[in-house]
Amino acid sequence: xxxxxxTAVRTRAHAPSRTATTTARAKxxxxxxARTATRTLARTTDRLTAKRLLDLTLGAALLALxxxxxxxxxxxxxxxxxxxxxxxxxxxxxLGGRTFELRSLRTRRCRLDLLSRLPHVVxxxxxxxxxxxxxxxDPRTLGPGxxxxxxxxxxxxxxxxxxxxxSGMPWDEPALLxxxxxxxxxxxxxxxxxxxxxxxxxxxxxxxxxxxxxxGGKGYLSDADHRLPGYSVAE
Numbered sequence: 001x002x003x004x005x006x007t008a009v010r011t012r013a014h015a016p017s018r019t020a021t022t023t024a025r026a027k028x029x030x031x032x033x034a035r036t037a038t039r040t041l042a043r044t045t046d047r048l049t050a051k052r053l054l055d056l057t058l059g060a061a062l063l064a065l066x067x068x069x070x071x072x073x074x075x076x077x078x079x080x081x082x083x084x085x086x087x088x089x090x091x092x093x094x095l096g097g098r099t100f101e102l103r104s105l106r107t108r109r110c111r112l113d114l115l116s117r118l119p120h121v122v123x124x125x126x127x128x129x130x131x132x133x134x135x136x137x138d139p140r141t142l143g144p145g146x147x148x149x150x151x152x153x154x155x156x157x158x159x160x161x162x163x164x165x166x167s168g169m170p171w172d173e174p175a176l177l178x179x180x181x182x183x184x185x186x187x188x189x190x191x192x193x194x195x196x197x198x199x200x201x202x203x204x205x206x207x208x209x210x211x212x213x214x215x216g217g218k219g220y221l222s223d224a225d226h227r228l229p230g231y232s233v234a235e
Contacts, residue, residue: 050187055128055154058194059121066115073105073112082106088113092133093141097151100125102133111201117157129190130156131178140175149182160189163196 077086084106092102102125105116120126126133133155134141141150160181161174181189 063118127154
């Protein structure tokens with residue numbers, strides 16, 4: 001009996017020690033998780049803050065520069081009275097899966113439709129660079145993988161899929177390019193996409209101008225007009 005009492009006393013004496021150890025381990029694990037979450041949140045916040053700052057500064061500057069052209073385009077459309085009105089209104093899925101009404105001028109001349117979306121960039125519904133804005137219920141916005149990553153980003157005024165499609169190079173499906181951007185986006189990639197988005201239209205415009213420039217006082221001739229000396233239609 002005395003041995004049993006001594007065993008019970010020793011068990012009670014060691015019980016608080018084990019409880020304290022378990023509690024300490026739980027606190028350590030919780031602290032480690034909290035530190036990891038804090039570091040992750042800090043990195044995400046820094047990245048989004050830098051991206052948002054770029055959207056605000058560059059987006060506002062572009063909107064100020066494009067405002068006269070947008071006003072002229074809107075006036076021209078109002079005079080023509082197109083069916084459906086001056087603006088195209090579409091529901092799109094944005095950051096966090098929230099929907100918003102995307103408004104664009106009903107014209108593609110000089111990409112005024114794209115520039116008319118700059119107010120959405122300033123308001124924070126769009127980013128300058130990001131995945132394409134998709135309609136609610138689009139399969140690309142669903143699923144545990146790509147859909148979740150899309151919801152962590154604002155849709156973009158332009159993006160990797162758009163510049164690759166206009167580059168004339170072999171390119172993947174737009175959905176795969178958007179997914180690649182969502183997984184690997186960073187500020188350097190955004191700047192490269194913006195530079196490419198500006199370079200491609202300028203290069204196309206320059207080629208069009210050079211093609212029409214006269215050479216030696218004569219305009220360019222097509223291949224069909226390059227006839228050998230002495231050529232006769234009767235032959």
